Amino acid sequence: MTGKPKLFGTNGIRGIPGKDYTLEFFIEIAQAIGTFFKKAPILIGYDGRNSSPTLSKAVTSGVLSVGLDVYDAGLLPTPALQFAVRTLGYKGGIMITASHNPSQYNGVKVMGADGVEVSRQQESEIEEIYYRKKYREADWNTVGEAYSETKAISNYLQGISKKVDADAIKRRAFKIVVDLGNGAQAVAAPYLLEKLGCKVISLNGQVDGDFPGRGAEPTPETLQSLAAAVKATRADLGVGYDGDGDRSVFCDDKGVVQWGDRTGALLTDHVLSKHRGGKVITTVSTSQVIDHVAEKHGSKVIRTKVGSVDVSREMIKRNAVFGLEENGGCCYAPHIPTRDGAMSTALMLSFLAEHRQPLSKLLASLPTFHQRKEKIECPRSKVQGVMKALEKKVSGKVERIDGLKIWSGKKAWLLMRPSGTEPVIRIFGEAESKAELDRLFDQYLPVLRRAAKNG
Numbered sequence: 001m002t003g004k005p006k007l008f009g010t011n012g013i014r015g016i017p018g019k020d021y022t023l024e025f026f027i028e029i030a031q032a033i034g035t036f037f038k039k040a041p042i043l044i045g046y047d048g049r050n051s052s053p054t055l056s057k058a059v060t061s062g063v064l065s066v067g068l069d070v071y072d073a074g075l076l077p078t079p080a081l082q083f084a085v086r087t088l089g090y091k092g093g094i095m096i097t098a099s100h101n102p103s104q105y106n107g108v109k110v111m112g113a114d115g116v117e118v119s120r121q122q123e124s125e126i127e128e129i130y131y132r133k134k135y136r137e138a139d140w141n142t143v144g145e146a147y148s149e150t151k152a153i154s155n156y157l158q159g160i161s162k163k164v165d166a167d168a169i170k171r172r173a174f175k176i177v178v179d180l181g182n183g184a185q186a187v188a189a190p191y192l193l194e195k196l197g198c199k200v201i202s203l204n205g206q207v208d209g210d211f212p213g214r215g216a217e218p219t220p221e222t223l224q225s226l227a228a229a230v231k232a233t234r235a236d237l238g239v240g241y242d243g244d245g246d247r248s249v250f251c252d253d254k255g256v257v258q259w260g261d262r263t264g265a266l267l268t269d270h271v272l273s274k275h276r277g278g279k280v281i282t283t284v285s286t287s288q289v290i291d292h293v294a295e296k297h298g299s300k301v302i303r304t305k306v307g308s309v310d311v312s313r314e315m316i317k318r319n320a321v322f323g324l325e326e327n328g329g330c331c332y333a334p335h336i337p338t339r340d341g342a343m344s345t346a347l348m349l350s351f352l353a354e355h356r357q358p359l360s361k362l363l364a365s366l367p368t369f370h371q372r373k374e375k376i377e378c379p380r381s382k383v384q385g386v387m388k389a390l391e392k393k394v395s396g397k398v399e400r401i402d403g404l405k406i407w408s409g410k411k412a413w414l415l416m417r418p419s420g421t422e423p424v425i426r427i428f429g430e431a432e433s434k435a436e437l438d439r440l441f442d443q444y445l446p447v448l449r450r451a452a453k454n455g
Contacts, residue, residue: 010306015107016105023055023058026108027065029130030060036129038136041091043090043092044056045081047077047095048183049105051106052106064143065135065143069144072147072148072149074149075187076184076188080152084149084151085112087159092110094111095108096108097109098244099242110123116336116337117338153187153188163343164196164347172197175201175237176199176349177238177239178201178239179204180203181213181214182210183241211243218249220259230255236358237251237252237359238250242328246329250328253359256360259287260329264282264330265290266363267330268324272297278297279301282311283304283311284403285415285417286324287430292367302314306420307420308331372428372437374445375426378424383418386451390451411431412430413440415428425448
């Protein structure tokens with residue numbers, strides 16, 4: 001609706017319960033979601049945040065009040081709920097999660113009957129229902145009923161196992177260190193890896209809504225304990241998951257934590273070797289190394305805005321086989337075209353089993369690009385003005401798929417875009433040389449800082 005603030009960000013609705021959103025809001029947004037879906041049953045699940053069980057009850061009550069039956073999947077990773085919606089006959093799904101945000105945050109992700117997050121247009125339709133309060137109201141004898149869904153996690157693990165060569169992985173008997181980050185994959189990923197014959201060493205393996213181990217966001221900085229454990233135990237692989245388990249960041253056998261686009265390039269290579277010519281969807285912030293791999297297999301790379309919703313929906317539109325983000329999110333269409341940290345881990349194990357070489361050596365075969373990431377705080381109310389001021393200062397080739405992507409020659413670029421989940425402007429850069437990368441940052445970072453300061 002014109003003049004009303006957007007509720008959905010890059011990936012779902014997120015905020016701090018009790019500060020940004022009341023309990024009444026969660027009930028009413030659930031009424032809007034239920035009204036949008038029209039048909040039952042709806043599957044609801046949640047991550048391990050302290051506020052999640054309470055918000056799940058509020059959301060359940062909202063959906064029941066519009067006359068739809070609800071099934072409670074309990075605590076599970078987001079992709080497990082998505083796969084259950086897709087394969088067990090649900091008309092839609094709602095996940096209570098704030099993904100990688102700090103522990104005080106929470107929110108909702110909404111999935112269609114295909115298990116994929118609803119489209120941007122459908123998000124707007126839900127917002128329209130919410131703002132106009134056009135909820136369908138059930139009377140006392142048509143209110144929905146609540147049930148339990150007990151098969152979601154086992155269904156998820158079985159579905160992943162069927163999409164890889166489990167026997168080949170078992171023969172390698174990999175040693176793998178997993179940093180579960182006190183998140184939702186703690187109830188799924190270790191069991192999958194044991195099922196695949198791996199020796200599993202777990203870090204931060206107890207679900208804890210405060211994320212005391214290393215926070216909910218897996219990055220090279222937060223995964224240094226994982227790196228140390230991989231080296232100390234001489235493991236074949238390390239992997240860290242985010243709070244709701246839909247992303248995986250890998251550590252190679254030498255204890256080097258890798259950004260998602262480099263390991264994603266190997267997974268792209270693995271998938272395209274079996275689906276030659278298949279389309280690959282990724283975001284404007286992802287490395288050019290993906291294009292290098294895709295070209296080898298005669299495949300096309302299509303770039304979208306940043307956000308798993310955009311990647312997943314473009315995958316469906318283009319009938320793409322694989323999708324990925326630089327933050328460790330990978331989508332494997334034969335399983336489900338959504339981010340899935342455990343599916344990505346199984347694919348990596350399959351790739352290593354097939355090539356019979358250490359991950360560090362396989363990564364070394366990829367072309368090297370220098371990368372750098374920064375962020376600048378900027379209140380949401382100032383973002384539009386800051387980006388307009390910035391655009392007046394840029395020169396050369398500029399892409400506007402999402403924010404401003406400034407090219408310097410054919411191999412160096414700088415992307416500046418407002419975050420959809422936090423009050424910050426994110427800056428990504430890549431170049432063949434560190435000097436060229438630093439030059440781009442030195443040229444534009446001060447401009448962005450001044451614009452954000454002056455508002």
